[in-house]
Amino acid sequence: MFVAEVSASLVLLHLALFFPAATPQPSDLVSEFMCPCPDRCGKALEVCECSDAAGYIQELMDLRSRGLSREAVREKFVEKYGPSVLASPPAKGFGLVVYLLPPLAVLGGAVLAVGVARRWKRRPVGAPKVTDADLKRAEEAMKKWRS
Amino acid sequence: MKFTYLGEWAMRFDLVIATLGLLGGVWGLWKKDGRFLEFQRRSLMLSCGLVLAATVTLVGAFFLHDFSIRYVANYSSLNLPMGYCLTALWAGQEGSQLFWLFVLAAFSAAYLWVHRRDRSDIHFHATATVLLLIQHFFLAIVNFASDPYVRLDPPPADGNGLNPLLQHPAMAIHPPMLYVGFVGMAVPFACAMGALLTGRLDEGWIKKCRSWTIFAWTVLGVGILLGGRWAYDELGWGGYWGWDPVENSSFIPWLTATAFLHSVMIQERRGMLKIWNMSLITITFLLTIFGTYMTRSGVVASVHSFARQPMLGGMFLVFLGSCAAFATGLIVWRYGALRSERRIESFLSREAVFLFNNVILLGLAFAILFGTCFPTMYEMVKGTRISVGPQFFNRVTIPLFLILLVLTGVGPAISWRKATGSNLARNFLTPAAGAALSVGILWAGGVRHPKAAMGIGCIVFVLSCLILEFYRDTAARRRSTGEAFFPAMGRLIGKNRRRYGGYIVHVGVAVTALGIVASSAYQVEKQLELQPGQSARVERFRLEMVDLTDGVLPNAKTVRLRLNVFNENRPMGELVAEKRLYEKTEQPHTETGVMARFFYDLYVVLAGWSGDGTAMIHVYVNPLVSWVWLGGGILLMGAVVCLWPK
Numbered sequence: 001m002f003v004a005e006v007s008a009s010l011v012l013l014h015l016a017l018f019f020p021a022a023t024p025q026p027s028d029l030v031s032e033f034m035c036p037c038p039d040r041c042g043k044a045l046e047v048c049e050c051s052d053a054a055g056y057i058q059e060l061m062d063l064r065s066r067g068l069s070r071e072a073v074r075e076k077f078v079e080k081y082g083p084s085v086l087a088s089p090p091a092k093g094f095g096l097v098v099y100l101l102p103p104l105a106v107l108g109g110a111v112l113a114v115g116v117a118r119r120w121k122r123r124p125v126g127a128p129k130v131t132d133a134d135l136k137r138a139e140e141a142m143k144k145w146r147s
Numbered sequence: 148m149k150f151t152y153l154g155e156w157a158m159r160f161d162l163v164i165a166t167l168g169l170l171g172g173v174w175g176l177w178k179k180d181g182r183f184l185e186f187q188r189r190s191l192m193l194s195c196g197l198v199l200a201a202t203v204t205l206v207g208a209f210f211l212h213d214f215s216i217r218y219v220a221n222y223s224s225l226n227l228p229m230g231y232c233l234t235a236l237w238a239g240q241e242g243s244q245l246f247w248l249f250v251l252a253a254f255s256a257a258y259l260w261v262h263r264r265d266r267s268d269i270h271f272h273a274t275a276t277v278l279l280l281i282q283h284f285f286l287a288i289v290n291f292a293s294d295p296y297v298r299l300d301p302p303p304a305d306g307n308g309l310n311p312l313l314q315h316p317a318m319a320i321h322p323p324m325l326y327v328g329f330v331g332m333a334v335p336f337a338c339a340m341g342a343l344l345t346g347r348l349d350e351g352w353i354k355k356c357r358s359w360t361i362f363a364w365t366v367l368g369v370g371i372l373l374g375g376r377w378a379y380d381e382l383g384w385g386g387y388w389g390w391d392p393v394e395n396s397s398f399i400p401w402l403t404a405t406a407f408l409h410s411v412m413i414q415e416r417r418g419m420l421k422i423w424n425m426s427l428i429t430i431t432f433l434l435t436i437f438g439t440y441m442t443r444s445g446v447v448a449s450v451h452s453f454a455r456q457p458m459l460g461g462m463f464l465v466f467l468g469s470c471a472a473f474a475t476g477l478i479v480w481r482y483g484a485l486r487s488e489r490r491i492e493s494f495l496s497r498e499a500v501f502l503f504n505n506v507i508l509l510g511l512a513f514a515i516l517f518g519t520c521f522p523t524m525y526e527m528v529k530g531t532r533i534s535v536g537p538q539f540f541n542r543v544t545i546p547l548f549l550i551l552l553v554l555t556g557v558g559p560a561i562s563w564r565k566a567t568g569s570n571l572a573r574n575f576l577t578p579a580a581g582a583a584l585s586v587g588i589l590w591a592g593g594v595r596h597p598k599a600a601m602g603i604g605c606i607v608f609v610l611s612c613l614i615l616e617f618y619r620d621t622a623a624r625r626r627s628t629g630e631a632f633f634p635a636m637g638r639l640i641g642k643n644r645r646r647y648g649g650y651i652v653h654v655g656v657a658v659t660a661l662g663i664v665a666s667s668a669y670q671v672e673k674q675l676e677l678q679p680g681q682s683a684r685v686e687r688f689r690l691e692m693v694d695l696t697d698g699v700l701p702n703a704k705t706v707r708l709r710l711n712v713f714n715e716n717r718p719m720g721e722l723v724a725e726k727r728l729y730e731k732t733e734q735p736h737t738e739t740g741v742m743a744r745f746f747y748d749l750y751v752v753l754a755g756w757s758g759d760g761t762a763m764i765h766v767y768v769n770p771l772v773s774w775v776w777l778g779g780g781i782l783l784m785g786a787v788v789c790l791w792p793k
Contacts, residue, residue, distance in 0.1 A: 034534040044536045047382055047389045051735065054754065087536025089521065094528055098521045098535065102543050105517075106510030113506050117499065120490035 029064060030057055032074065032088070036081035044087060151213055154204025155296040158245075161197035162286045164190050169283055172276035176269070176344065184272040191255055191279050194286075198252035202236070202245055205295055209235050215302035218242055218295045224308040226702040226730070230319070235309050237322045240459070241295035246323075247439065248285040250330040255282060258334055262355070270352065273341035274334075281333050284466050292459055308702065311729045311736040317377035321370055325397050328367020329435040332404060334359040336432035336474075339425055343477035348421065348484045353411050358790055360411075360428075364404045365786035371397050372659070372779035383737035383752040385672060385767035387775065388663075390540040395519045396438035399512045403431040406508040409501045409558070416563060417498055418488030422478060423505075425485065429474040434512070436467050441519070493565040500561055504554045507547055514543045545598060549605050552660060555653050556609035560616055578611035599668035606664065609657040613650050644788050651785030659778025665771035674754070675764045685766045688749060689713040693721070695762050703727040703736075708753045708762050712742060724753040724764075748772045 035041050035048035036056060045056055063073045077085050089095040168190025175183030205218070209232040214220040222238040223231075236242045255278045265271040289295065312318075335356035342352035374394060375387035388394065407427040413420050440463035478485070491498055518535045525533050560574040582604040589600050621636040628635065640647040673685045682691035693709035706726045712719040724740035740751040750767040757763075 031536075031538060034536055042534070043391070044389055047384045047386075047391075082531070084522075084532040084534045087534055088538045088542075089525065089533045089535055094525060095533065098518060098539065099543070102510065102514030102517055105513050106506065106547065109506040109510055110503065113502050114494075117491040117494065117502065120487065 029060055033085055034087050036085045151204055151208050151216060154201040157197040157200040158289060161194050162290050165194045165279060165283045165286050169279050172279060176273055176276060188275060191275055195252040195256040198248050202249040206236055214306050215298055217297045217299050220299055220303055220306040222309055224306040227309055231309055231314055234313055234319050238309055238313050241293045244289050244293045245295050247326060248289060250326045251282050251333060254330055254334055269345050270341050270347045273344045274337045277337035277340045292462055311734050312381060315377055315381050317373050321373040321377050324366050324370030324373060328363050328370050331363025332432050332435050335428050339428045343481050350415055353414060360408060361786055361789050367401050369779055369783055380739055383739050385750055390537040392519045393442050395515050396441045399516050400431050400434035402508050402512040403427060403434060406505045407431055410505050413498045413501055421485040425478050433467060433471055495566040497561050497563045500554055500558045507551045511544055511547045549601055552605040552609055555656055556612035559650055560612045578608045581611040582608035596668045599664050602664035606657050606661045613654050644791055648785045648788030651788055652782050655778045655782030655785055658781055659775050662771045662774030662778060666769045669770045671768040673766045675766060676761055678761050686768050687715055695756055695760055703729045722751050724751045726753050743773055745773055
């Protein structure tokens with residue numbers, strides 16, 4: 001146990017010493033956008049290999065270097081390329097569904113599981129029907145085990 | 148070439164054989180007539196042989212450059228290296244479907260052979276009927292909708308060539324592994340449906356399909372990791388998982404299969420969750436079909452969308468709906484016989500933890516599926532297209548993954564039926580202290596990334612729980628046998644392979660998770676512009692540009708960047724990154740330069756260059772990326788331990 005925790009600590013120490021707190025990277029901004037190329041490739045901009053991708057990234061960087069805030073860059077891009085350029089759907093109107101439904105589904109599943117388990121706890125479940133064949137198999141198993 | 152007609156005829160004739168066999172099987176099951184069931188078995192065997200002939204012939208056509216077959220002309224060329232003539236089989240729609248069918252036929256044949264002693268058992272034949280039914284669907288696809296043997300007359304002198312993204316060694320292994328993982332889920336599904344059809348609902352079907360499920364799950368998991376490795380090497384963005392719709396569609400059934408592997412243990416031990424298990428394996432199988440539909444129909448755009456054919460979508464949807472209706476009908480029919488035999492005694496028990504692990508896994512699967520399909524749904528409702536990218540998936544799934552990680556540690560250590568306070572303290576106090584210590588170390592070291600700190604805390608907790616379990620069980624064995632530590636541990640694992648193999652798998656998951664957390668939270672990226680002889684620093688590394696040269700490969704032109712790398716001032720070696728322009732497709736393609744070390748990867752991409760010899764370079768320092776692949780290796784080792792025959 002001690003060895004495991006010491007090893008884990010060494011790895012963490014390594015991370016702490018050599019890779020100190022991540023600073024915002026250019027890709028942090030890029031990761032907020034999808035590639036808006038005319039082919040509608042549907043790929044995240046930072047992953048996209050299409051010939052236009054580098055141009056869009058440069059456009060983002062130019063807007064940023066002109067002193068525009070993140071929000072302003074987003075607005076400019078949406079204005080120019082439409083809402084599908086954003087990597088996350090807008091958290092309003094129907095777009096809110098995608099943020100709310102998954103956590104609600106997990107919560108609902110958990111409540112359902114607890115509810116069903118509680119019902120099981122209250123209601124003794126009938127013992128399974130034991131057939132003659134089951135008894136015979138059990139006797140044979142017992143004999144085998146004793147021998 | 149005339150021999151290719153052999154494969155084509157085999158494929159056509161197979162549809163007749165499979166239809167006859169299926170009819171025989173259904174009649175035999177209905178009338179409980181052994182002669183018809185035996186006819187079905189032989190038909191299935193023959194059908195597998197014919198699929199093999201059809202597939203081998205098409206591969207042969209690739210090797211012999213038979214461009215009279217349209218599929219061969221579309222996905223290969225005379226200058227395609229021989230090694231990639233095999234991978235070209237799954238480069239396009241038609242070949243992919245044939246390959247799916249081939250893998251299914253191989254699984255069906257393996258099932259018939261492995262369980263050959265159960266030929267007097269009706270469940271054996273019912274399972275074969277379901278397998279034949281699935282095979283029949285794919286035979287219909289390759290014969291009517293996606294024919295790989297369509298001819299060209301006159302044949303072209305050369306083919307169109309293979310997509311450059313597929314010209315990578317991982318592509319020789321990754322797609323087949325995903326296919327094997329996907330198709331492998333058909334066997335447990337068929338076993339479950341066979342049990343429902345025949346009313347043999349004891350634990351027999353679970354025991355029968357356990358190894359098949361573990362095998363398919365492992366291969367799918369390793370296949371997903373290999374896909375990550377391919378993306379890391381080939382896509383040149385410094386990462387390995389982009390939440391691409393097709394990546395997601397392979398990950399979702401893996402999650403539900405993981406839930407199934409855990410919940411069947413509750414059925415075996417406690418006779419509970421019978422309906423749930425039937426439903427889970429059905430959902431898993433349906434998701435594999437849905438994944439194939441997503442890849443093949445073109446309904447979503449993806450980095451993997453090599454082969455879109457929208458008309459296939461309808462066929463897949465009909466099959467999907469029919470399978471869902473068939474399984475639901477059978478479960479409703481057998482509802483009475485699927486009631487639980489026991490009850491949960493306490494929420495502090497292993498069965499309760501497994502139940503919550505199932506809820507989280509299903510929740511994850513749902514979140515990813517919903518996010519993947521949401522752009523299409525949004526377009527249907529609002530009429531405009533939106534995107535759901537990596538940011539959304541990270542935001543929604545990370546909390547669930549953290550809970551799942553904690554359960555990965557708690558599950559193996561908590562008692563069945565009811566855990567007492569002393570059991571909890573004994574098993575979880577030390578791991579919790581280790582987790583707190585690790586977060587403290589990170590904080591003291593100046594790393595104040597809350598999500599990463601939480602992730603690493605959870606991972607240390609999991610690893611501590613598992614190592615504590617191994618240590619205690621080995622110590623107990625040493626006390627009773629007097630063996631030395633490692634032989635005692637080896638024998639302990641050998642005596643209960645399934646249990647300890649499972650623990651090893653959990654260790655693999657934790658190690659992979661550590662790699663993912665570290666490489667995501669602590670990645671450093673820098674963009675450089677260098678000329679030959681110039682150097683620049685990225686963190687503690689110094690990169691010195693050697694040269695930028697043009698080159699020629701048999702099927703591509705290349706521009707090659709060479710860099711000398713120094714750690715502080717210590718030479719580490721040379722890194723080479725390339726841009727390739729493939730002749731046939733005229734697509735530019737990145738070959739990254741990766742210097743992989745145990746604690747970090749130095750990852751270089753040649754982004755562009757100018758006439759004066761200046762190279763634009765993206766440099767990434769990715770901590771612990773190797774641990775992602777290492778974790779996959781440990782997971783594979785654990786699965787082999789589980790599957791090792793007694």
